[in-house]
Amino acid sequence: YVLSVLKFTYPTLFQGWQTFIGGLLLHVSWKLGWVEINSSSRSDVLKWLPASLLFVGIIYAGSRALxxxxxxxxxxxxxxxxxxxxxxxxxxxxxxxxxxxxxSALFLLAAAGCLPFNDSQFDPDGYFWAVIHFFCVGAYKVLQKLQKPSILSDIDQQYLNYIFSVVLLAFASHPTGDLFSALDFPFLYLYRFHGSCLASGVLGFFLMLSTEKLKGLLAPGQCAAWIFFAKVITAGLSLLLFDMILTSATIGCFLLGGLGEALLVFSEQRNPG
Incomplete structure (x- = not known):
């Protein structure tokens, strides 16, 4: 809503705000004993910095694309x-x-490859940032696997991601022009904008926390199934809440992508890990 309807397209500020709220709530949760964050050595933190840099790329490019x-x-x-x-x-x-x-990989690739040619609302910049986004996501997950076993838990990693993101995005807000351009944003003093930004930060944190808790409680295949189900519900609701022109070709791409992800879930359940 903030990105696509209100058009607040200043990702260093928006993502900086979200990671600040996420880091703050995670720190409070740690102090209250709701989550466990281990004190890490400097070498462990430095090893994780490349992944934190990729995390910034994920949220920045994802914000641009969305x-x-x-x-x-x-x-x-x-x-x-x-x-x-x-x-x-x-x-x-x-x-x-x-x-x-x-x-699954072939179906996912085919769906993504056919979509630009059948998207009646094709936006080159949106697709460009989506490509940067999925490359960063892929590299992040590969790096995560390379560092296992690691002394850093998933919550530790996310905590470091939040801290690094807030610092980097704060410094980047001026060179990118977002800091002063945002002063001309037409809805800057609108209560709906303030409420939406607050909700996005808080809900983003609870989404992260519930996902991590789910990973700890369920087998990888079961967790993947719940995440797939959540994606389907989210995509369906978005069609009701936001304007999108659907054609038979785009629906076919969505179904092919859904089949690819369902096969991926099936593969995770048959071959965990």
Whole structure:
């Protein structure tokens, strides 16, 4: 809503705000004993910095892309990251790839490849930033796997991501022009804008926390199934809340992408880890 309807397209400020709220709430949760954050050595923190840099790339490019693309389109393009991870595991780590996972990768790639040619609301800048986004997501997940086993838990990693993002985005807000351009934003003093920004920060934090809790409680395949279900619900609701022109071709791309992700979930359940 903030990005696509109100058109607050200043990602260093918006994502800086979201990561600040996320980091603050995570710190408070730690002090209240709701989550556990381990004190890490300087070497562990420095090892994780490249991943934190990729995290900034993920949220910055994702913010740019979502300001121009419909949510279902963004999800289809986001899923290409899974194809990159699958390819890396097969050709660099020489892992045996189940047939279901190969089919899943092909379907996801086909859906993302066909979508730009059938999207009646095609936006080149939106697709450009979506490509940057899924490359960063793929690289982040590969780096995460490379660092396992790690002394840093997922919550520790997210805490470092928040801190690094707030600092980097704060420094970047002036060179990018976002800091002063935002002063001319027409809805700057609108209560709906303030409420939406607050809600996005708080809900973003609870989404992250619930996802991490889910990963700790469920098997990878079950967790992937719940995340897939959440994506389907979110994409469906977005069609009701935001304007999008649907054609038979775009619906076909969405269904193909959904089939690809469903196969990926099936593969995770059959071959956990």
């Amino acid at each position: 300001s121009r693309l419909a949510v279902p389109v963004f999800f289809i393009l986001h899923n290409v990251a899974e194809v990159l991870i699958c390819g890396y595991q097969k050709y660099f780590w020489k892992e045996k790839t189940p047939p279901a996972k190969i089919c």
